[in-house]
Amino acid sequence: MSTVxxxxxxxxxxxxxxAAATLQKLMHAALSFAVMFVGIxxxxxxxxxxxxxxxxxxxxxxxxxxxxxxxxxLTRDDVGKLRGFNWGGVFVAIAVFAGLIWAILKTKSLSxxxxxxxxxxxxxxxxxxxxxxxxxxxxxxxLLTAALIGALILVMEDKSS
Amino acid sequence: xxxxxxxxxIHAKQWLLSFISGRxxxxxxxxxxxxxxxxxxxxxxxxxxALISVLERKILGRIQNRYGPNRVGPFxxxxxxxxxxxxxxxxxxxxxxxxxxxxxxxxxLIAAAAILTLGVIPYGRNMTPFNIDGGILFFFAVGSAxxxxxxxxxxxxxxxxxMLGAMRAIAQMISYELPLIITVLPVVMxxxxxxxxxxxxxxxxxxxxxxxHWFVFTPWGATAFLLFxxxxxxxxxxxxxxxxxxxxxxxxxxxxxYSGFKYATFFMAEYIGMFAISGLGITLFLxxxxxxxxxxxxxxxxxxxxxxxxxxxxxxxxLRGTLPRTRIDQIMNFAWKFMLPMAFTCxxxxxxxxxxxxxxxxxxxxxxVVATIYVTLSILLDTRRKFAPRTYRxxx
Numbered sequence: 001m002s003t004v005x006x007x008x009x010x011x012x013x014x015x016x017x018x019a020a021a022t023l024q025k026l027m028h029a030a031l032s033f034a035v036m037f038v039g040i041x042x043x044x045x046x047x048x049x050x051x052x053x054x055x056x057x058x059x060x061x062x063x064x065x066x067x068x069x070x071x072x073x074l075t076r077d078d079v080g081k082l083r084g085f086n087w088g089g090v091f092v093a094i095a096v097f098a099g100l101i102w103a104i105l106k107t108k109s110l111s112x113x114x115x116x117x118x119x120x121x122x123x124x125x126x127x128x129x130x131x132x133x134x135x136x137x138x139x140x141x142x143l144l145t146a147a148l149i150g151a152l153i154l155v156m157e158d159k160s161s
Numbered sequence: 162x163x164x165x166x167x168x169x170x171i172h173a174k175q176w177l178l179s180f181i182s183g184r185x186x187x188x189x190x191x192x193x194x195x196x197x198x199x200x201x202x203x204x205x206x207x208x209x210x211a212l213i214s215v216l217e218r219k220i221l222g223r224i225q226n227r228y229g230p231n232r233v234g235p236f237x238x239x240x241x242x243x244x245x246x247x248x249x250x251x252x253x254x255x256x257x258x259x260x261x262x263x264x265x266x267x268x269x270l271i272a273a274a275a276i277l278t279l280g281v282i283p284y285g286r287n288m289t290p291f292n293i294d295g296g297i298l299f300f301f302a303v304g305s306a307x308x309x310x311x312x313x314x315x316x317x318x319x320x321x322x323x324m325l326g327a328m329r330a331i332a333q334m335i336s337y338e339l340p341l342i343i344t345v346l347p348v349v350m351x352x353x354x355x356x357x358x359x360x361x362x363x364x365x366x367x368x369x370x371x372x373x374h375w376f377v378f379t380p381w382g383a384t385a386f387l388l389f390x391x392x393x394x395x396x397x398x399x400x401x402x403x404x405x406x407x408x409x410x411x412x413x414x415x416x417x418x419y420s421g422f423k424y425a426t427f428f429m430a431e432y433i434g435m436f437a438i439s440g441l442g443i444t445l446f447l448x449x450x451x452x453x454x455x456x457x458x459x460x461x462x463x464x465x466x467x468x469x470x471x472x473x474x475x476x477x478x479x480l481r482g483t484l485p486r487t488r489i490d491q492i493m494n495f496a497w498k499f500m501l502p503m504a505f506t507c508x509x510x511x512x513x514x515x516x517x518x519x520x521x522x523x524x525x526x527x528x529x530v531v532a533t534i535y536v537t538l539s540i541l542l543d544t545r546r547k548f549a550p551r552t553y554r555x556x557x
Contacts, residue, residue: 027316031263034309054298062305062338066331069312122294122355148339152497 005046013039021093022085026072034065051122167461170201171287198290202279210432211241217478224482244425251421256319259418263317268419268426271310275433277303282440283357285450285463296357297349300441301342304396307434308334311405311415314427318418326414329489330405333395336496341392343504344385347511348376348445357441361449371455375448380528381510386446388504390476393438395492397431399477401484402492439473440466447473498542506534 222229315327
C-alpha cells in the first residue's frame with residue numbers, strides 16, 4: 001500500500017519539479033513549483049509526520065509560493081514572454097544532484113536498519129516545544145513579532161514630509 | 162432514545178460498512194468509510210448552499226422592502242434548481258488571450274480547497290469527518306492555499322480588472338489572515354490542543370447549571386470572537402469587505418472573465434468558505450455542538466450545530482443587507498492598526514485569565530486587560546477629524 005502511494009507521489013512530485021524547471025513561461029514554472037510543494041507535503045503525511053506536512057503546505061504554498069508569484073509579477077515586465085532553455089542551469093543542476101547523491105551514498109545511515117519509531121504526533125511536538133525547547137521557541141516568537149512590527153514601520157507613511 | 166437519535170448517523174454509517182466488513186481488505190473499508198464521509202459532507206453542504214442562496218435573496222428582499230424570488234415553486238424555493246440549469250446551459254466563454262490551463266484550473270482548485278476545509282469541523286458528537294490532531298492547523302493550511310488560486314484566476318484571465326481584483330483579494334486575505342490566526346491562538350492555548358474535538362469537549366460544562374462554558378462568555382473569548390468574525394467576513398469576501406469583486410468599480414474582480422458553470426463554481430466556493438469559517442468560529446468560541454443549557458441536551462448535537470450555523474449565516478446576510486462597501490485603504494488600516502494589536506491583546510488576556518484562576522477573578526482581570534488596551538488604542542488611533550461641509554476639488 002505505502003509503496004504504491006510512494007511511487008505515485010514520487011512521480012507526481014518529480015513531474016512537477018521537471019515542469020517547474022523546463023516550462024517556457026515563468027509564471028507556469030512558479031505554479032508548478034507550488035504543485036511540487038504539495039507533493040513534498042504528501043511525503044511527510046505518508047511518513048506519519050502530520051505536523052510537518054501541514055506546516056509545509058502552510059508556509060510553502062500559503063506564503064513562499066505567493067511571494068514568488070508576486071516577486072515575478074512586480075519585478076518583470078516580460079512575464080508573458082517565453083524564456084529560453086538554459087544549458088548552464090542544466091549543468092549546475094546535474095553537478096548539485098551528483099554531489100548530493102555522492103554524499104548520501106557515503107553516509108553510514110543508509111546501511112543502518114531503521115528501528116521501529118512511533119509516529120511523531122502533534123501532541124508530542126507541542127509538549128516538547130513547551131518543555132525542552134521553550135527558550136528557542138520564545139526567542140523565535142519575539143524575533144517574528146519584531147519582524148512583523150518592523151515591516152509595518154518600514155511601510156508607514158512619513159508624517160514629517 | 163435521545164442517545165440513539167444523537168448517534169443515528171454514526172449507526173447508519175456502520176450499518177453501511179457492515180456489508181463489506183469481513184469480506185474486503187482493511188484498506189478498502191478505510192476508503193469506503195472516507196467515501197461515505199465525503200458523500201455525506203457534499204450532500205449536506207451543497208443542499209445548504211442551494212438553500213442559503215435563495216434564503217439570502219429572500220432576506221435581502223425583506224431588508225430592502227421587496228419580495229425577493231417568489232416565482233419558481235412554493236415561496237420561490239426551487240429557484241436554485243432553475244439557477245443551476247441556467248448556469249449549466251450557458252455558453253462557457255474563455256477569452257482568446259487567456260492562459261487556458263490556469264484559467265480552467267482556478268475555479269476547480271478554489272472549490273476543492275473550500276470543501277477540504279469543511280472536513281475537520283466537528284458537526285456533532287463523534288461526527289468529525291476527518292479527525293486529525295492538527296485539525297485547526299489543517300484548516301488554515303488549506304485556507305492559505307486559496308490565495309494562490311485567486312491569483313491563478315486573476316492572472317489566467319489576462320484582464321486588467323481580473324488582475325486588479327485578484328491583487329485586492331490577496332492583499333486583504335493576507336492582511337486578515339494574521340488576526341484570524343492570532344485570535345485562534347488563545348483558544349488553543351487554554352485548551353492545550355489543536356484538535357477541534359478536544360476544543361469542543363473543553364466547552365462542555367456548565368457553571369451553576371445554566372451558564373455554558375463557551376469561550377465567547379469570557380472577555381478574551383468575546384473579543385477574539387468579534388475579531389475572528391470580522392476577519393472571517395474579509396476572508397470570505399463578504400460585504401462590507403467585498404472590494405475584490407466590487408461591481409461598481411472593477412466589474413467582478415478575479416471572476417470577470419468567467420461565465421456559466423465556472424462562475425457558479427466560484428460562487429459556490431465562496432459560500433462553502435463562508436460555511437467553513439462560520440463552522441470553525443462555532444467550534445472555537447460558541448461551544449461547537451453543545452446545547453446552550455443543561456436541560457436542553459436531549460436534543461441531538463448536530464441539531465445544535467446547524468442551529469448555531471444558521472444564526473451565524475443570518476448575521477452574515479443581515480450585514481450584507483445593511484452595510485455599504487468599505488474602501489480598500491480603510492480595510493487595510495483597520496487590519497494593521499486595530500485588528501492586529503487587539504488580537505495580540507486577546508492572547509495576553511487569555512494568559513491572564515488562566516493564571517488568575519479561570520474564575521470570576523480571572524474574568525475581571527482579563528476584562529481589565531482588554532478594556533485598557535481598547536481604550537488606549539482608541540485614543541491613539543483617533544485622528545480628531547471634525548465633520549465639515551464637503552469640499553469638492555473637481556466638480557463645481
